Amino acid sequence: MRIGRVYISPDRVSGIVIALFALWLLYISYTADWAFQETRDGLSVGFFPRITNMITIGLALLVIIFPAQTYPEKLAKLTPKGLMQAATGFLFAILFFVLLQNFGFFYAAFPCLAGGMYLMGVRPWYFSLLYGAVATGAVFGLFYLLGFPLPGIN
Amino acid sequence: MLDPQVFGEALMIIADPSVWYQVAIGVLIGITVGAIPGLSTSAGMALALPATLMLPTGAAFGLIIGVYKGSTFGGSISAITFATPGTAGAAMTSLDGYPLMRQGKGKKALQTALYSSVTSDVVTDLMTMLVAPMIAVVALSFGPGERTALIVLAFMLIGTLAHESPVKGLLAAALGMVLGIIGVDPVAQASRLTFGFYWLREGIDIIPLMIGMFAVSTMLLQLTEFTGGGKVAQKASEVIKSVTEGLKFGEFRKTFKSIGLGIGVGSICGVLPGLGSTAASMLAYTLAKRLSKNSAEFGKGSLEGIAAAEAGNNATVGPTLIPLLAFGVPGSTPAALIGGALMLKGLTPSPMLFETHASMVLALLLILLLANFVNLILSSVVFPVYARVGQLPQQILVPIVLLLAIVGTYAYRSNPYDVLIMFIIGIIGFLMKVYEYPIPPLVLAFILTPLLEQSLRRSLVITRGDILAAFSSPLSLTMLIAAVIVFFLSFKFSSKMEAVSAEIKQDEPDNKEVK
Numbered sequence: 001m002r003i004g005r006v007y008i009s010p011d012r013v014s015g016i017v018i019a020l021f022a023l024w025l026l027y028i029s030y031t032a033d034w035a036f037q038e039t040r041d042g043l044s045v046g047f048f049p050r051i052t053n054m055i056t057i058g059l060a061l062l063v064i065i066f067p068a069q070t071y072p073e074k075l076a077k078l079t080p081k082g083l084m085q086a087a088t089g090f091l092f093a094i095l096f097f098v099l100l101q102n103f104g105f106f107y108a109a110f111p112c113l114a115g116g117m118y119l120m121g122v123r124p125w126y127f128s129l130l131y132g133a134v135a136t137g138a139v140f141g142l143f144y145l146l147g148f149p150l151p152g153i154n
Numbered sequence: 155m156l157d158p159q160v161f162g163e164a165l166m167i168i169a170d171p172s173v174w175y176q177v178a179i180g181v182l183i184g185i186t187v188g189a190i191p192g193l194s195t196s197a198g199m200a201l202a203l204p205a206t207l208m209l210p211t212g213a214a215f216g217l218i219i220g221v222y223k224g225s226t227f228g229g230s231i232s233a234i235t236f237a238t239p240g241t242a243g244a245a246m247t248s249l250d251g252y253p254l255m256r257q258g259k260g261k262k263a264l265q266t267a268l269y270s271s272v273t274s275d276v277v278t279d280l281m282t283m284l285v286a287p288m289i290a291v292v293a294l295s296f297g298p299g300e301r302t303a304l305i306v307l308a309f310m311l312i313g314t315l316a317h318e319s320p321v322k323g324l325l326a327a328a329l330g331m332v333l334g335i336i337g338v339d340p341v342a343q344a345s346r347l348t349f350g351f352y353w354l355r356e357g358i359d360i361i362p363l364m365i366g367m368f369a370v371s372t373m374l375l376q377l378t379e380f381t382g383g384g385k386v387a388q389k390a391s392e393v394i395k396s397v398t399e400g401l402k403f404g405e406f407r408k409t410f411k412s413i414g415l416g417i418g419v420g421s422i423c424g425v426l427p428g429l430g431s432t433a434a435s436m437l438a439y440t441l442a443k444r445l446s447k448n449s450a451e452f453g454k455g456s457l458e459g460i461a462a463a464e465a466g467n468n469a470t471v472g473p474t475l476i477p478l479l480a481f482g483v484p485g486s487t488p489a490a491l492i493g494g495a496l497m498l499k500g501l502t503p504s505p506m507l508f509e510t511h512a513s514m515v516l517a518l519l520l521i522l523l524l525a526n527f528v529n530l531i532l533s534s535v536v537f538p539v540y541a542r543v544g545q546l547p548q549q550i551l552v553p554i555v556l557l558l559a560i561v562g563t564y565a566y567r568s569n570p571y572d573v574l575i576m577f578i579i580g581i582i583g584f585l586m587k588v589y590e591y592p593i594p595p596l597v598l599a600f601i602l603t604p605l606l607e608q609s610l611r612r613s614l615v616i617t618r619g620d621i622l623a624a625f626s627s628p629l630s631l632t633m634l635i636a637a638v639i640v641f642f643l644s645f646k647f648s649s650k651m652e653a654v655s656a657e658i659k660q661d662e663p664d665n666k667e668v669k
Contacts, residue, residue: 011322014589018325025332025347032346039342041615048607049335049347056328062321072590074375082378086584089377090577093370093556097573100564109557116553120380135554143561145179146205146217151565 010075011067019060026053092116104152109136163513167212168520176213177521177528180220185533187221188228188241189540190551195225195241196594197372199491200364201558204566206495211514215521218495222488223275223525226431226468227533230267231540234460235260243431243467246439250452250459257455261538265401266457267464268533270413274465275472275526278421282472283519289480293505298612299624301481303633305606308427308483309599310637314644315429316592326591330599331606333358340608353571360494362563362576363600367593368487369559370576371583373552380548401457409461412442416462420469427477427485430594431470438466472522478503479515482605487594490601 008016028049029035035046092112099108114132122128143150167173180202187198202221206214229241234251247267254263296304313324336347337357348354416438423434442462443452452459475492477485482504484490493503496518501507507515563576586593610624617623625634 010589014585014591015325018329022328022332028347034339034342034344034346037342037344039339041341041611042619043341043611043614045339045342045344045346048339048610052328052331052335052603056325056332059321059325059328063319063325066321068319068322068590072588074588074590078378078588082380085380086374086377089552089556090374090581092553093560094577096557097560097564097570100560101570105561109561113553113557116556117549120549120552122549131550135550135557139554139557139561142183143205143565146176146202147208148205148562149208149565150561151568 009067010072012064015060015063015067019057019064022053022056022060026050026057029053088119089116092119100151105140105150106136106152108152109139157512160512160516164516164520167513167517168524170210170212172210172213173216173521174524174528176209176216177220177525178532180217180222181224181525181529181532182220182536184221184224184226185228185231185536185540186224188225188244189231190546193551193555194368194372195222195229195243196364196487196491196597197368197555198225199488200361200368201555201562203364203491203494203498204361204562207498207566211499211501212517212521214495214499215518216525218492219518219521219525220528222471222492223529224533226471227268227271227464227529228540229467230271230460230464231264231537234263234267241431243435243470244463245432246435246463247460247467249439249463250454250456253453253455254457254460259455262401262405262457263455263460264537265534266406266409266460268530268537269401269406270409270416270461270464271468272526272530273413274417274420274468275529276523277417278424278469279472279519279523279526281421282476282522285473286476286479286515286519287508289476290505290508293480294509296481296505296629297627298609298616299627299630300633301609302606302613303625303630303637304481305483305602305609307633307637307640308477308485308602309595309606310640311427312485312598313595314640315433316595317590319590320641320644322590323592323595326586326593327595327599330596331603333363333596334600334603335607340604341611353569358575358579358600359572360497360601361566362572363579364491364494364597365559365563366576366579367583367597369555370580371587371593373555373559374580374584375587376548376552380552405457409458412438412446412458412462413465415442415445416465416467417469420466421473423466424470424473425476425485427483427598429470430474430486431467434470435463435467438469439463475519475522479507479518480505482507484598484601487597490598493601 029046030050032046035044037045039045092115096108096112099112110132113135114128117131118125118128122131140150183202184198187193188195198221199218202217206218209217225241226243229244230247230251233244233248234255237248237252251263251267254260309327313327314320315323317323336354338344338355339346345355419438419441420434423429423437439459439462442458443449446452446458448456448458470486474486474489477483478489478493482502484493496503501511501514559576560573564570564573583593613624614621625631
């Protein structure tokens with residue numbers, strides 16, 4: 001990442017983000033109403049969260065001070081198109097969950113699987129429908145064999 | 155001394171046909187997961203974890219262990235047929251398996267992998283059955299101070315050995331600790347770090363964490379790398395062609411030395427927290443190559459090479475449960491997942507388990523042994539079919555795995571917040587993978603944190619808050635000193651590890667030109 005003329009390596013970026021997050025949690029574990037509440041063993045409720053976050057900050061600082069010399073391979077391969085694909089997949093997963101909660105397994109699984117496969121490039125369209133139906137049946141069969149109750153199915 | 159009554163009860167548990175049935179289903183799921191590149195053993199086990207809650211205890215053990223055994227072997231199927239290891243532990247198998255495949259000896263290679271895996275599994279499982287109860291007796295004498303020191307040492311080993319950069323491994327473990335302390339304080343019952351969300355009061359459940367970290371994050375990463383189209387379609391004919399020439403006993407006998415080496419190296423790697431199957435197969439392969447009379451054959455299609463890698467890989471399966479059962483400290487992700495299954499059944503892993511639920515522990519160990527024979531039979535029958543399962547294109551695989559992740563997380567207790575947590579954890583896991591932070595230390599630390607907190611607080615209560623007195627016993631001191639030594643040594647060796655991993659990447663079949 002580049003801010004003005006200053007280049008910050010990916011390790012340093014991740015270290016800074018983690019350190020800030022842990023710092024925020026440390027602040028909470030000093031200021032929250034439960035932070036100094038005494039427990040039966042004489043320690044306060046915030047004792048362990050404080051230690052944990054201090055360790056996290058310390059280690060994050062080490063990552064910032066001694067970052068790896070190599071650039072993460074997967075980060076280098078990350079493209080805006082790839083991120084869009086992941087975001088679409090993620091939204092599709094959320095859509096599936098909403099349908100699952102409201103309409104049950106079959107009404108959610110088949111359209112989402114077939115639609116997801118079509119979006120990912122399964123062609124012609126009736127192959128997406130076919131694979132979606134087979135996959136829905138296979139997942140149902142698997143959960144049935146495991147004796148696992150599925151939403152919307154009695 | 156084994157109590158006949160306990161043995162009888164354990165036999166009653168495994169005599170239930172549902173146990174065998176679940177082992178068989180588990181092995182089939184495991185081989186499928188293992189054979190598909192991109193789905194790891196941990197992802198398969200995490201996806202199976204919610205189902206264990208619905209099953210009787212014995213059947214639940216059968217399912218999760220079946221998945222573990224099946225996927226550990228299954229990884230070698232795609233490693234041999236397409237030079238694409240289905241699991242990280244099978245990476246070394248592809249070095250010799252794929253050249254054999256190209257020579258039309260795919261069946262020979264697959265059978266060598268299967269027989270050496272099962273041989274190694276049986277021997278090390280028997281060893282686990284003998285050793286774990288003995289160590290548990292020693293572990294019973296551990297006080298809270300010793301247990302705290304042991305967990306600190308385990309954290310240090312897991313964090314520093316999981317990644318080329320020990321600091322990043324330790325930082326991942328620290329993040330696991332942060333996630334582990336969210337929820338109710340174990341003593342005061344007051345909520346902490348819940349950010350005002352009532353649904354975080356009970357803390358983060360193990361199932362959304364495991365599925366988010368292993369399945370969702372992997373699928374998100376695959377989506378970012380997806381370019382469309384399957385790249386291995388033309389190789390199906392080769393697979394079918396190559397399943398003609400089988401392994402002869404004389405050939406298998408020549409691999410015994412390599413299998414023995416694999417068993418030795420793998421069982422040590424299995425017992426030590428943080429090393430795991432990838433390191434085991436790598437070390438076993440390297441050692442077998444050094445000690446073999448036919449070392450020149452290694453990398454060109456050596457059966458000894460396949461046997462060493464697979465025996466080393468599978469030899470970790472049983473021994474990795476020793477720290478879990480004897481000390482309550484999981485040393486690897488699969489052990490943590492088995493620990494999770496135990497906890498879902500109300501059996502908190504600890505040395506006390508051998509006294510309070512001896513028959514259950516023995517049944518678990520017997521299922522571990524039993525699963526090998528189921529694996530042997532099923533794998534022999536199905537591997538020609540599964541060689542093609544590895545070709546399942548991402549367009550079909552990714553939607554199915556995401557669907558399984560959501561259904562599995564939601565259906566086991568119908569809590570929508572579990573799915574929300576799984577999504578958040580999935581994104582964290584994705585970012586960790588992109589920025590090259592190892593995930594196993596986070597998961598193991600998440601599981602160990604409540605135990606660490608409990609032990610530390612108990613030891614401080616006993617010593618009235620004197621932290622020095624809490625760790626004054628020679629055993630605690632030794633373990634803490636060992637933890638400090640591990641920390642400093644890891645920095646010294648981290649550069650060497652980077653060099654070794656670069657060398658291995660160069661040796662991988664993907665980077666070699668295949669004639």
